[in-house]
Amino acid sequence: MRIICIVIGLLACFTVLHAQYTELDNIGSNPNHHLGILPIFFAKDSAKGSPYLALGWLRGMLELTNHKRLPEQGHGLFFNYDKMNERLFATDGVSKTWFYPHDSISSFYLVDSNTIYCFERVPLISQAHFLLSLVKSEKGYSLYKRLITKFIVADYRDEGYLGTGRRFDRYTDSYEYYIIYPGDSTFKKLNLTVRAIKKALPSESSRLNKFFSQKSGRVDEHTFVLLLQNINDQNGF
Template sequence: MKKIILTSWVALITTFTFAQKNTVVGTVNDKQGKPIPFAFIKDAQRSYATFTDLNGAFNLKVDSVDRLIVSAQNFKKTVIKIGDPNNVNVVLTGDDAAGAKLTKSTGDFKEKLSTEGMTKDVSSGYIVHENTIHGSRYLFENWVHGYALTTEDSVKQNDNYLFNYEKMAGNLIFTDDGKTMTGINRHSIKMFTLVDDQGQTYVFENRPEIDPLHFVQVISTGSKYKIYKQLGTKYLPNNYVSNGMTSSGNNYDEFKDESVYYVVKLPGGQPQKVLLKKKSIKTVFAADADKANKFLSDNDRDIDDDYLKSLGDYMNQ
């Protein structure tokens, strides 16, 4: 059975809100001066948040802020008053040795789900042996760090929880022991951010006009445009057939991803489907045709997620 390894990662997670004007820069260390990776940094009054990277450094974009709440597993939560926003040095106290270690544990997504607070049961579905399946119903092979923003604009994060996203049913799931998982009620969540073991950040929004049953991934965002990725994952069972002479089909089960992309012109525009083709890109960015054409001319390479992110970042300048 495919195992999900519980670990900590080197990453800097971006905030949920993308239109902030100011930046708070700093570090989080233990009392011996050692950096604390994956310390959680939150604006004490608003819903802006981020995590530290492996070196304990953070960069938080905000409208304005005077206090930060800082926490990490095995350390005491601390409230910090901001002096110089370009040099915020936080020292956490507690079990320093345990807190600085990378947490490792084994677990999988097979166990029954519990329900607590704003959670609901979700089906574990197609649990199969690793050697009989291609692809995965889960976004990540490992449990990953993350946090969510509720429909009431409240940040939900716990230093003892790790997350994953179940693509077929559209469930955000979390674990506190690597053995059992709980699904979060999708209708209570506005957005969430997850980060993989390579430091790649994944931001998802609840956009029912694009997909009423699943969250959609934010590929790029800014003041003018947003680009979304609608994840579509299908379960295809083994369909191998042979008569001894000829054969057809696959001799394995497969989770196959089929994604659709959308562009939204801000503010208030409706989602427009965009194909991974230059002609389609020109159509959805017709309001800024000259700028779009320049990017397409200067970037003659395969159009994929990275390409669309670069395109979105360029169009938002």
């Protein structure tokens, strides 16, 4: 009798398992079920970086293409720059916030602590983008850079036993540099490397060779700005 009970129990268990596997097979053959798409749950950390130039409103000055300058005397305005969409936002500091159309702006500068950001539209280089002015000379070399901000989505994956990727979204900044030659009729895009700088300034080779005699690889922005200003001074620009 005991053996019969065990056999009956095994048969019942087999029947249940067979029914479950049959149900799974039916689900797998159903085109409305996507077996490869399973939810992945994780809590995002705070985003790194920002789509804006600063975390708060800044003082500054704006010049429109009709040569009108803002803020007007007696009127307070505060600004911030949307780096991703290249939009200048403004507020009256009370309740109103707006942004200026890109093609209505000639230039603007913003002050953040001890840093002054000077943005311009430079038609010779680009009609579509604002550029930061680093060195400006009427007769000598001028240097501009374009600020490019990209949004990168968190890519964290929890595999159950192992987590990979980042838990946070991030905003990353990169830069393009442009040098305008004396006469303001030609320009060149360049990287801040010794080789690229020498190639971009062949007429200044003797000065550059002397300056870079003990240096190779990349050049930081501050160093190149000082170098270009020094070349302008030595050339009497």
